[in-house]
Amino acid sequence: MSYRLLSVDKEELASSPGLKERNYLGLSDCSSVDSSTIPNVVSVGAKSNLNFKATELRLGLPESQSPERETDFGLLSPRTPDEKLLFPLLPSKDNASATTGHKNVVSGNKRGFSDTWDEFSGVKGSGGINLMLSPKITATANKDVSKCVQEERSHAKSGSNNAPAAKAQVVGWPPIRSYRKNTMASSTSKNTDEVDGKPGLGALFVKVSMDGAPYLRKVDLRTYSTYQQLSSALEKMFSCFTLGQCGLHGAQGRERMSEIKLKDLLHGSEFVLTYEDKDGDWMLVGDVPWEIFTETCRKLKIMKGSDSIGLAPRTMEKSKNKDGNPLRV
Amino acid sequence: MPQDRPQMSEDDDGQSPPLDLRSAAIADPCSSSPNKSRNCIPSGAMTSQAFPDHVLENVLENVLQFLDSRSDRNAASLVCKSWWRVESLTRSEVFIGNCYALSPARLTQRFKRIRSLLLKGKPRFADFNLMPPDWGANFAPWVSTMAKAYPWLEKVDLKRMFVTDDDLALLADSFPGFKELILVCCEGFGTSGIAIVANKCRKLKVLDLIESEVSDDEVDWISCFPEDVTNLESLAFDCVEAPINFKALESLVGRSPFLKKLRLNRFVSLEELHRLLLGAPQLTSLGTGSFSHDNAPQSEQEPDYAAAFRACKSVVCLSGFRELMPEYLPAIFPVCANLTSLNFSYANVSPDMFKPIIHNCHKLQVFWALDSICDEGLLAVAATCKELRELRIFPFDPREDSEGPVSEVGLLAISEGCRNLESILYFCQRMTNAAVITMSENCPELTVFRLCIMGRHRPDHVTGKPMDEGFGAIVKNCKKLTRLAVSGLLTDQAFRYMGEYGKLIRTLSVAFAGDSDMALRHVLEGCPRLQKLEIRDSPFGDVALRSGMHRYYNMRFVWMSACRLSKGCCRDIARAMPNLVVEVIGSDDDEDNRDYVETLYMYRSLDGPRKDAPKFVTIL
Numbered sequence: 001m002s003y004r005l006l007s008v009d010k011e012e013l014a015s016s017p018g019l020k021e022r023n024y025l026g027l028s029d030c031s032s033v034d035s036s037t038i039p040n041v042v043s044v045g046a047k048s049n050l051n052f053k054a055t056e057l058r059l060g061l062p063e064s065q066s067p068e069r070e071t072d073f074g075l076l077s078p079r080t081p082d083e084k085l086l087f088p089l090l091p092s093k094d095n096a097s098a099t100t101g102h103k104n105v106v107s108g109n110k111r112g113f114s115d116t117w118d119e120f121s122g123v124k125g126s127g128g129i130n131l132m133l134s135p136k137i138t139a140t141a142n143k144d145v146s147k148c149v150q151e152e153r154s155h156a157k158s159g160s161n162n163a164p165a166a167k168a169q170v171v172g173w174p175p176i177r178s179y180r181k182n183t184m185a186s187s188t189s190k191n192t193d194e195v196d197g198k199p200g201l202g203a204l205f206v207k208v209s210m211d212g213a214p215y216l217r218k219v220d221l222r223t224y225s226t227y228q229q230l231s232s233a234l235e236k237m238f239s240c241f242t243l244g245q246c247g248l249h250g251a252q253g254r255e256r257m258s259e260i261k262l263k264d265l266l267h268g269s270e271f272v273l274t275y276e277d278k279d280g281d282w283m284l285v286g287d288v289p290w291e292i293f294t295e296t297c298r299k300l301k302i303m304k305g306s307d308s309i310g311l312a313p314r315t316m317e318k319s320k321n322k323d324g325n326p327l328r329v
Numbered sequence: 330m331p332q333d334r335p336q337m338s339e340d341d342d343g344q345s346p347p348l349d350l351r352s353a354a355i356a357d358p359c360s361s362s363p364n365k366s367r368n369c370i371p372s373g374a375m376t377s378q379a380f381p382d383h384v385l386e387n388v389l390e391n392v393l394q395f396l397d398s399r400s401d402r403n404a405a406s407l408v409c410k411s412w413w414r415v416e417s418l419t420r421s422e423v424f425i426g427n428c429y430a431l432s433p434a435r436l437t438q439r440f441k442r443i444r445s446l447l448l449k450g451k452p453r454f455a456d457f458n459l460m461p462p463d464w465g466a467n468f469a470p471w472v473s474t475m476a477k478a479y480p481w482l483e484k485v486d487l488k489r490m491f492v493t494d495d496d497l498a499l500l501a502d503s504f505p506g507f508k509e510l511i512l513v514c515c516e517g518f519g520t521s522g523i524a525i526v527a528n529k530c531r532k533l534k535v536l537d538l539i540e541s542e543v544s545d546d547e548v549d550w551i552s553c554f555p556e557d558v559t560n561l562e563s564l565a566f567d568c569v570e571a572p573i574n575f576k577a578l579e580s581l582v583g584r585s586p587f588l589k590k591l592r593l594n595r596f597v598s599l600e601e602l603h604r605l606l607l608g609a610p611q612l613t614s615l616g617t618g619s620f621s622h623d624n625a626p627q628s629e630q631e632p633d634y635a636a637a638f639r640a641c642k643s644v645v646c647l648s649g650f651r652e653l654m655p656e657y658l659p660a661i662f663p664v665c666a667n668l669t670s671l672n673f674s675y676a677n678v679s680p681d682m683f684k685p686i687i688h689n690c691h692k693l694q695v696f697w698a699l700d701s702i703c704d705e706g707l708l709a710v711a712a713t714c715k716e717l718r719e720l721r722i723f724p725f726d727p728r729e730d731s732e733g734p735v736s737e738v739g740l741l742a743i744s745e746g747c748r749n750l751e752s753i754l755y756f757c758q759r760m761t762n763a764a765v766i767t768m769s770e771n772c773p774e775l776t777v778f779r780l781c782i783m784g785r786h787r788p789d790h791v792t793g794k795p796m797d798e799g800f801g802a803i804v805k806n807c808k809k810l811t812r813l814a815v816s817g818l819l820t821d822q823a824f825r826y827m828g829e830y831g832k833l834i835r836t837l838s839v840a841f842a843g844d845s846d847m848a849l850r851h852v853l854e855g856c857p858r859l860q861k862l863e864i865r866d867s868p869f870g871d872v873a874l875r876s877g878m879h880r881y882y883n884m885r886f887v888w889m890s891a892c893r894l895s896k897g898c899c900r901d902i903a904r905a906m907p908n909l910v911v912e913v914i915g916s917d918d919d920e921d922n923r924d925y926v927e928t929l930y931m932y933r934s935l936d937g938p939r940k941d942a943p944k945f946v947t948i949l
C-alpha cells in the first residue's frame with residue numbers, strides 16, 4: 001500500500017478548491033527544489049527506491065528483508081519524535097521569497113542527507129523526488145500522511161510490521177502525554193494476556209541502548225512475537241542514528257557518530273544486536289527461541305560489530321542451533 | 330546546621346531566620362519563644378536612631394507575614410523600596426513559573442527566608458515529544474544554590490523539571506527539616522534517588538510522584554523509610570513502574586498514623602490493597618493500584634473487598650484501577666456516596682460497568698475517565714453528578730482515525746446536567762458547533778475549556794462548517810474563561826472572536842488552526858491577560874509575531890512550532906527586546922541560508938540567556 005503525502009495549505013484550499021498535487025516535501029514544483037535541502041525523510045523513502053538496502057542499517061537476518069519497507073511509505077516514519085510533518089511548514093506561495101521559502105520549508109534538518117546521497121548513490125535529489133511521485137494521490141485532502149509514529153503507541157498497538165498499517169500519525173497529536181500512552185499500552189497488553197488465559201504479566205519493557213546514540217529507548221517485548229518484528233521495530237527506532245539525519249537528535253548523535261556511521265554503512269553495516277540475559281551475560285540476539293529470549297532478556301544493546309566479536313565464541317557455546325546466525329545488522 | 334550564610338540585608342543580623350509566625354513550632358536554629366510581636370527584632374539590631382525606618386519595617390514585617398497570596402505579595406512589593414525589602418524577607422513560598430526566567434542566585438539574593446519552592450521547567454508541549462530530550466530545565470543548579478541559602482527549606486514542588494538522583498541526594502542531605510517533595514511530570518531520576526529521600530528526610534510528610542518517569546534501579550526504596558513512626562501524610566507513587574516490597578509497604582503504612590493519601594502503583598494487587606485498607610481506614614485519598622489479581626483468581630476464600638472499602642469511611646478521592654478487573658469494581662460501592670473525586674482514566678470501563686457506580690456518586694466534583702464509558706456513560710454522569718466541577722475525558726485509543734465513542738451527545742448531556750462545571754478537557758472524534766454553543770450557555774462558570782477534536786482540521790460533522798462559532802460562543806459567554814484549547818477546523822474568524830471576547834484568557838493552546846497571520850494578531854492584540862501561548866502547525870508568520878511585541882514582556886512564554894516564522898524576524902525581536910530569550914530549537918549552526926524556524930520558544934528572563942542550552946538550541 002503506498003500513498004502520497006498531501007500537504008494541505010488552507011490558503012491554497014481557499015483559493016483553489018481542487019487538490020493540488022504536491023510531492024512529499026509539500027512543494028508543488030519539485031524541480032525547483034535544491035537537492036541540498038532535502039530533509040531526512042527523503043532518505044528513507046528514496047533510499048528504498050534507489051536500492052539503498054545494501055548500506056542501510058538493518059537488524060534482520062542476512063537474507064531477510066524488513067517487510068513493507070519499500071512500498072509502504074507510511075510506515076517509514078519512526079525515527080525521533082521530532083521529525084515532523086512537512087505540510088504545515090509550507091510558506092505562503094505569495095511570499096516574495098518563494099525560492100528561499102522552498103529551501104526554508106525543508107529545513108530544520110540537516111545537510112547530512114545530501115552528502116549521504118552524494119556518497120552512496122550519486123543520484124541527485126530531484127531524481128529521487130521524481131521517484132516519489134509515482135504513488136497515487138489519495139482522495140481526501142484532510143488526511144495527511146505523516147512521518148513519525150509515536151513509538152510507544154505503535155509498539156503497543158500494532159506491535160508488528162505485519163499488522164495492517166495504521167494510518168501514520170503526527171508527532172505529538174493527539175496531545176496525550178507519553179506517560180499515559182505507555183500506561184494504557186501496558187495495561188492493554190496485560191488484559192490481552194489474561195483473555196488468552198496466560199498469566200497476566202503485563203508489559204515487558206526492556207531498555208535498548210545503542211553505541212553512540214544520545215539516549216535510551218524502551219521496548220515492550222510482549223508486543224512482538226518474533227525476532228523479525230523486534231528487529232524491524234528497532235531498526236525503525238534507531239535508523240536515524242545511523243544515517244545521522246534525525247533532525248534534532250541527529251544533530252547530537254551525528255557529532256558523536258560521524259566517524260563511524262557513514263563509513264560503516266559504506267562497508268556494510270557493522271551493528272549487531274545483543275542482549276543481556278538474566279545471568280548477566282551479553283549474548284547475540286537470535287540464537288534461542290523467541291519465548292525463551294523474552295523470558296531471559298533483561299536489556300538490549302546495539303553494538304558496533306567490532307565490540308561484539310568477543311561474544312561470538314560464547315554464543316556458539318550456548319547455542320545449540322547451528323543455523324542460528326546471530327542477528328546481523 | 331547552616332553555614333555559609335549569604336550576605337544578609339542590613340535588617341537582619343544574619344544569626345537566625347525570623348520566626349515564621351504561622352508555624353512557630355518549627356525548630357529554627359536559635360529560635361526563641363513563640364511570642365509574636367517583639368521577637369521579630371533580631372538581637373543586636375541596629376538602634377532606631379541609626380535606621381529610622383527600621384521600626385516601621387519591623388511592623389511591616391509583622392503584618393506582611395500574613396500575606397499568603399503571591400499576587401498580593403507582588404503588589405505589596407511594588408509599593409516602595411521599604412515594602413519591597415520587607416516583603417522579600419517575609420515571603421516563605423516562592424513560585425517560579427519558568428525556571429529560566431531568573432537564575433537561582435537572583436532568587437536567593439532577593440528572598441532570604443524561603444521555605445517552599447514551586448518551580449516549573451519545560452513548556453507543556455514538551456510532553457508531546459515536540460522537543461528533544463536534554464533540552465534543559467535542570468534542577469541541579471537550583472538545589473545546589475538553595476542548599477547553601479535555605480537550609481531550612483521544607484518543600485519543593487517541581488513540574489516538568491529534569492531531576493537527577495544526585496539532586497535528590499543533595500536535597501536529602503542539605504535540608505534537615507525537609508517535609509514535602511512533589512514531582513510532577515519530571516524525569517531523570519530513579520528509585521535510588523527516591524530511596525535516599527525516604528531514608529534521610531526524617532520529617533518527610535509528603536512524597537508525591539505524579540506522572541513522572543522514574544527509572545527502575547531495582548532498589549527497595551520502600552524499605553528505606555526509617556523504622557520508627559513516620560510523619561507521612563501523603564505517599565503517591567502510582568507512576569513508579571517498578572515492583573515494590575509489599576511487606577515493607579504494609580509495615581510503613583502501619584507505622585504512619587498520619588497517612589491520609591496513598592496512591593499505589595500497578596504492582597500492588599487487589600489482595601494486597603485489601604490488606605492495606607484494613608490497616609489504614611483513616612485514608613482520605615486512595616489510588617488503588619492495579620485493582621486486579623496477581624494470579625488466577627481463586628474460587629474459594631476470596632477476601633471481602635467491599636468490606637474493606639466500607640471500613641474506609643473517609644475516602645473522598647479515588648483513583649488507580651491501573652489494570653482493572655471489572656468484575657471487582659462493585660467493591661467500591663460503599664465509598665461512592667462520599668466521593669468528591671474519581672479518576673477512572675486508566676481503566677477501560679464499559680458503560681454497563683460504569684453506570685451502576687456513577688449512579689451513587691452524587692457528591693462528585695472531579696471526574697476523570699476514558700472515553701470507553703461512551704456518551705451513554707456521560708449521560709449517566711450528567712444525571713447524577715450535579716456538583717461536578719471538573720471533567721476530563723481521555724481517549725482510550727489516541728489516534729486520529731479511531732472510533733470515537735464520545736461525541737457532541739455526551740458534551741451536550743454534561744452541559745445540561747452539570748451547570749456548575751468549571752473545567753473541562755474533552756477528547757473526541759466528532760463535535761458540533763451547536764453542542765459547544767449550548768455548553769457555553771449552560772455553564773457560565775467555565776474557566777477552563779479544552780476541546781480536542783482528534784482529527785486535524787475536522788469541521789462540525791453535521792453542518793460541515795468550521796468550529797468557529799462554537800469556540801466563539803465559549804469566549805463570548807463564559808466570562809470567567811482563563812484557559813482555552815482549540816481544535817478542529819478553524820478559520821481566522823475564531824481568533825477574531827478570541828481577541829474580541831477573551832479578555833481574561835491567560836493560557837491559549839492552538840494546533841492546526843487558522844488561515845493567516847491575522848488570526849494570531851487578533852489574539853495578541855486582543856487578549857491583554859495572555860500569559861502562556863502555545864501554537865503548533867498553524868500558518869502564522871513574521872507579521873503576526875511582530876504584532877505581539879508589546880506583549881511579550883508581560884507573558885511567561887510563547888511557543889510556536891511548525892509555523893511560518895523566519896530566523897530574521899526572530900532575530901529582530903531578540904534584538905529589540907533584550908530581556909526576552911528567544912530560543913530556536915532544532916536548527917543547524919551553519920545557518921545563514923536556513924532561515925526557517927522550526928520551533929520558537931521565547932520567554933522573558935531577568936538574567937539573560939541560559940548557559941546550559943544544548944547544541945540543538947540556538948539563542949538569538
